[in-house]
Amino acid sequence: MSLRLRSTAFVSALVGLVSLANVALAQNSVVVVELFTSQGCSSCPPADEIFAELADRDDVIALGQHVHYWDYLGWKDKFAQESFATRQEYLNMNIPSKYRRVTPQMIFNGQSQLAGANASKIKQEIKKIGSQKALAEMQLTTKGNVISIDIKALKGRMKPSDIHLVHYIKEASVPIERGENSGRTVKYTNIVSSWETIGQWNGRGRQTWTYTLTKDQPFAVVVQAKDYGPVYVAQSND
DSSP states (O other): OOOEEEOOOOOOOOOOOOOOOOEEEOOOOOEEEEEEEOTTOTTSHHHHHHHHHHTTOTTEEEEEEEOSTTGGGSOOOTTOOHHHHHHHHHHHHHSSOSOSEEESEEEETTTEEEESOOHHHHHHHHHHHHTSOOOEEEEEEEETTEEEEEEEESSSOOOOEEEEEEEEEEEEEEEOOSSTTTTOEEEEEEEEEEEEEEEEEOSSSEEEEEEEOOOOSOEEEEEEETTTOOEEEEEEOO
């Protein structure tokens, strides 16, 4: 089956325990790539494979969000959350996109999108977004289950931003028993299990926050302009 598209009306609608030695994580220039995928979508596995390769890159933070709106085809995606479909809709409202809901779809730093599984175009988009001058820097320091988040503006004043804490599962292989992918076992990578807003940054100067984790999973901190704007800076502990 070709690319799966679904348009809908606009939707208006962390905690974690990590056992780590004391470590300071220096900020790198990375691109946040969000993949919206579904176990019920037959055109998604090629994108899932490309996404797995992206997750191994040092210049990418890959965050896979499973959506629920293809569950009616006969297979319920066990990783899907309605909030991910809502996030996808909001992002597509704010970037050059003709979509509200489409799978597979990758969104790059909240600025641009590609639907489908064209590896060459995806790599070109990462290169383009990654070449932009950094507007902010971040340092994460982890001590036991407490993280310290230090954010600094590098140029002028950013828009007020949300600080997101995103936990994810590194990898899982799923035997799919019904629906369009029936009989296939698909490997999924960096599967988002929770996406929470844990603070706000005014976009100026330098600020530091601390947060206590209660989930033993890898995580990323994503600083994104409010109302689903561009991602200014992000970092993973993985």
